[in-house]
Amino acid sequence: MSFIRTFHGDMDPSKLGFTYSHEHIVCRPPYWIEQKKDDLLLDDKEKSKLDVLDFQKLGGQAIVDATAVDYGRDIQAVKEIAEETGITIIGTAGFNKSFLWDASIPEHVKKVTGDYATYYQWIDAKSVNELADFVIREIEEGLEGTGIRGGQVKFGTGYNRITPLEEKTLRAVSIAHHETKAPMHSHTEAGTMGLEQIELLQKENVNLEYMSFGHMDRNPDPYYHEQIAQTGAYLSFDGISKIKYAPESTRIQCILELVKKGYEDQILVSGDTARKSYYKHYDYGLGLEYIIGKWVPRFIDEAYKNGFDGEKLIDKFFIENPARCFTFKK
Incomplete structure (x- = not known):
């Protein structure tokens, strides 16, 4: 039995449609609240909804919300957006990265994590198996x-x-994956430590065909990408539009290098749109419409110029690959 688990319930993978594979819709990360970084707080449901509607008007059908518990999820607001727009949204269990864990645990989250002051204290105090049970x-x-x-x-x-x-949370999430058959995703800061994550996952007997590695375009190294792809894992190029890190030409070049080597079935594309200044309806950014409206036509053009069927590749990156990647196989 195979299915994708969404805010609407479980669905047939063939129904998923055009999908952004790593976004953040409504979230108030406790760490960034304490640091008074307002740009990193997506705290207005109606403004987020307008960007989701822009995506939908251009043919978008599904979004993976990669917001874990330690990044300030607003589950009710995202649920309402899913219901009011009809967009399919996939939620995320598990954890992010360690520096965020210095933040205080919000009162509503303490009900499920326990009465700890910070995420660091909670994760440090619990055993691997207890954290796995939470996930x-x-x-x-x-x-x-x-x-x-x-x-x-x-x-x-x-x-x-x-x-x-x-490492403790990686092991806990691996146990949870084995128990639930849920697909796995990793945050790699600036695209680093993917190979080291793989070494640890192999020790936990994880089939890497269930894995997607995030932020691969933050480390635009074709040799590194090929080493990850050889394991059967998915590579998420989810920094589209972030020119401060690299021009789009670099991202497209890296993607086409993987295609040339035969890994087109393992590529995901998204924007990790996690700042007000990235959203159109918060702060005049490029918004959720940019990838589907502007980047996709450019990629198709560049793919054809390099001898590839651009439309076919777009179907793979946004429809076929997400439908496989985010499937529970029980």
Whole structure:
């Protein structure tokens, strides 16, 4: 039995449609609240909804909300957006990266994590199996006890390092994956430590065909990308539009290099649109419409100039590959 688990319930993977594979819709990360970084707070449901509607008007059908518990999810607001727009949304269980764990745990989250002051204290105090049980409940019962079940499990590591607590959450998420068969996703800070994550996942007997590695375009290294692709994992190029990190030509070149090597079935594309200044209806940014409206036509043009069928590749990156990647196989 295969299905994709969404805010609307479980669905046939063939019904998923055109999908952004890594976004953030409504969230108030406790760490960024404490740092007074308002740009990183997506805290207005109606403004987020307008960007989702822009995506939908151009043919978008589904969004993976990659917001884990430690990044300030607003599950009710995202549920309402899913209901009011008809967009399919996939939620995320698990964890992010260690520096975020210095933040205080919000009162509503303490009901499901326990009475700890910070995420660091909670993750440090709990055993691997106890953390795994938390993730399993979020997949099988509901995110933060809401009854809205997560559609993937996530862990993360920092820039050029993996801390002991990050390894602990990786192991917990691996256990949860084995128990639930949920697809797995990882945060790689600036695209680093993917190969080191793979070494740890192999020790946990994870089939890497269930994995997607995030932020691969932050480390635009074709050799590195090929090493990850050889494991059967998905590579998420989810920094589209972020020219401060690299021009679009670099991202497209990296993607086409993987296509040339035969890995087109393992590529995901999204924007990780996690700032007010990235959203059109918060702060005049390019918004959720940019990839489908502007980047896709450019990619198709460049693909054809390089001898590839651009439309066919877009169908793979946004329809066929997400439908496989985010499927529970029980």
